[in-house]
Amino acid sequence: MACMKLNKLEQYLQDIETFDCPKIKLEQYMTPPHIAACMLHTIQSSFEDIEDKMVADLGCGSGMLLTGSLLMDAAFCSGFDIDPGALRICAKNVSEFEFTSYDLLACDITMLDEKFYNLYDTVVMNPPFGTSSKGMDVEFLKSAMNISSGSVYSLHKSSTRDYITSKARQWHVKNQVIAELRFNLPHSYSFHKKKTVDIAVDLHRFTHT
């Protein structure tokens, strides 16, 4: 089956509802629809890691990547998040599209049990960048590598590229930056002085060696 066109995907994702009041500590930023669409489209067209795959989204929030993966014909998607409120919005978003092959779980991403290990083919995620809670980006990655038997696709600040790469090496995991993106984050928290902040972000692909 030919995969959904990029602009069509982005158009659909623009209907995704965001957080009511994002929590700073959890670094809840909605993945912009444009970024999510580019990310998922690249993952499918270059690596065929979405269609017919069992996909997990760690820190799925309101479900941008989860919904996008289902739109791209993932066989099944699981969304994990520590915030039950965000998951309720996520469930609403996914149900708007009438998808049924997904499930959601409120849990601590850093404490996923061994029963989840190697369960998923692919993990897609936009983890916390580790700005508010230091090291959280790496904790998410660790969990993602554990539960995936295939590839992990994750967004990280470009400024942390060397650090992320050194972590991957330390775990004997192969990583590759497959896209450089610009996150234009709207003024979602009161401490942001400017209207929007532009952040350089890398899309990493991690594979077990």
Next chain:
Amino acid sequence: MLTSRCLKGVVTGYPLGIVAKEIKIQESEFNKDFITRLIPKLDWNVFWSTAKQIGYEGSLTQQIIADYENNENFLKDVHHALVEVDIFEGELICPETNRKFPITDGIPNMLIKDNEL
């Protein structure tokens, strides 16, 4: 959905007990290849007993059948219990501590407080 339900059983003690207060059936396209690939990853015993407990085991048996890859009816029953049967309201219960984890709007909440770690 049952997938996570069984797998989730995991967080403390295993398997978790299950109480289903409201079950929703959501029709979903049968994906034979996906179900066939998923079965070896399931803890069959736990999956089967959980399905049976809530009354959705269908034709499934405690022992997994030998050539399930070629048995479409069997795969469809797995699909039904795994993907279509959704416990909308209920709870999961830790077998050791009896700690209850609520399932609200189909979302199990396995969060624990710091003092429960």
